[in-house]
Amino acid sequence: MRFLIALALLLGLAATAAFAESDGDEAPPAGLLAAGNKEKLPEVMLSVGEPMGGPWVLKSGTYYTVKITSDGSGEIGLTGADFFHAVWVDEVVIEGLEVRPMGLQSVEFDEPGTMKITFIAVKPGQYALMIPGSTGADQRLAITIE
Template sequence: MPRLIILVALASLLGTITSKGYSAESASQGQILDPAAHNLTRLEPLRFGSETDNSALQPKEYRLKVGQGYRWKIQATPGSEYAFIAPAFFRNIWIRKVEAGEVEIKSATLDEIEFENGGEAELFFVAIRPGTYEYGSKGMMERGMVGKIIVESVDGAPAAGSPKQGD
C-alpha cells in the first residue's frame, strides 16, 4: 500500500511539472537560454578609418541594455594601425568570446584589440552594468577617434553614479 501511495504521488507530481512546462521536451526547446549565446543582438559594425580618412570612426554612439547579449563586429581599414580600447566598458561586460578569422579567443578580460594593417574581429558579450563608457583607438582619441557606449538598466532608467572611462 505505501508503494502505491508513493507511485500515485510521483505520477501526480510528474503531471503537474509537465503541465507547467518544465518537461525535458521544453528544456530541449530552449526555455532557459543563455543571453551570451542565444538571441544575440547584432550591433552596427564599428569602423576604424575610411578610404579617405584614417582618423574616421563610425558610429560614435551605441545604446545597450543590461542583461542583453550582443555581437559586435569591429573593422579596421587597411593602411593604418588601430588599437581598439574601452577599458571601463571591458570591465563591466561579461565576455563570451572574441572571433578573429578562424580563431575563437575565450578570455575573462580584454585590454585591447589591435589591428596591424586592417582586419576584423567580432566580440560576443553581455552588458552587465549600466553606465556610460568611452571607446576609441589608443593614441588617436585626441584626434576625434572616440565614441561612447551607453548601457541602460533593464527598465531604461539611467544609472545613478554611472562609471566613467577611468572607473
Template sequence: MRKTTLALALAACAFAGTATAAPLCDGAKLGFAGLLAKCNRGEPIKLTLAAGQPLYEGTQPVKLQSGAYYEIQITADGSQELAITGPEFLRAIWMNEIVISDIEVRPMAVDSLEFDAAGTAKLSFIAIKPGSYDLHIPGTHGETQKVTLQIQ
C-alpha cells in the same frame, strides 16, 4: 542574533530598491541558452578602423540593456596600424568570446585590440554594469575617434 537581523534588513532593502536587469526577451523564452538566447540579442555594433575615418557611423551614445547579449564587429581596412581600447567598458561586460579569422578566444580580460593589417574581430558579450563608457583609438581625442556606449 543581531548580525542575522541586520543581514536580513540589508537584504530586504537591497531587493526592495534594486532594479533588476531586464533581458530583451521574456524570461520564460530564454530556455536552456539563458542570456545567450537568440531572442536576447541586440543589434550588432559595427566599428571601422581606418585612417582619417570615423570609428562609428551611427547615433551616439549607443544604448545597451544590462543583461542583454551584443556583438561588436571591428573591421580594419589596413590603411594604418590602429588599435581600439576601453578598459572601463571591457570590465563592465561579461565577454563571451572574441573571434578573429574563425579562431575563438574566450578571454578573462582585455584592455585593447590592435590591428596591424586589414581584418575583422568580433566581440560577443553580455552588458552588465550600468554606466557610460568609451571605446576609442589610443592617442586620439576627436569625437569621431570614439564611440560612447551606455549600459542601462
C-alpha cells in the same frame, strides 16, 4: 545506496510530470545566451582619420555581437578598459579562431581584418572605446549601458 538512487529517480520523474502537466504555453527560462536575448550592433569600421560611429545605448543583461573591421590604412588599436570591465566577454573570433578571454583591455589591428566580439552588458554607466592617442570626437565611440 539503492534507496537514494530510487528516490532520485522518483523525484526526477515527478519534476518531469509536473512540467508536462503545465499548459504547454510555458517554456523554461532561456537564459542570457538564448537567441531571444541577442542583438547585433552596427559594425565598427576603423580607418585612419575616419569616424568610428555610434553612440551605442545598451541594456544590461543583453547579449551583443559586434564586428570590428580595420581597412589597413594604419596600425589601429581600440582601448576601453572601463567598458571591457563593465561587460562579460563571451568570445573574440578572429579568422575563425575563437578566444574565450577572462577579459579585455584593448584590441589592435596591425593589418586589414575583422574580429567579432560577443559580450553581455553588465554594469550600467557611461563608457567609450577610443583610438589610443587620438583627440577627435569622431575617433571615440560613446557607449551607455542602461
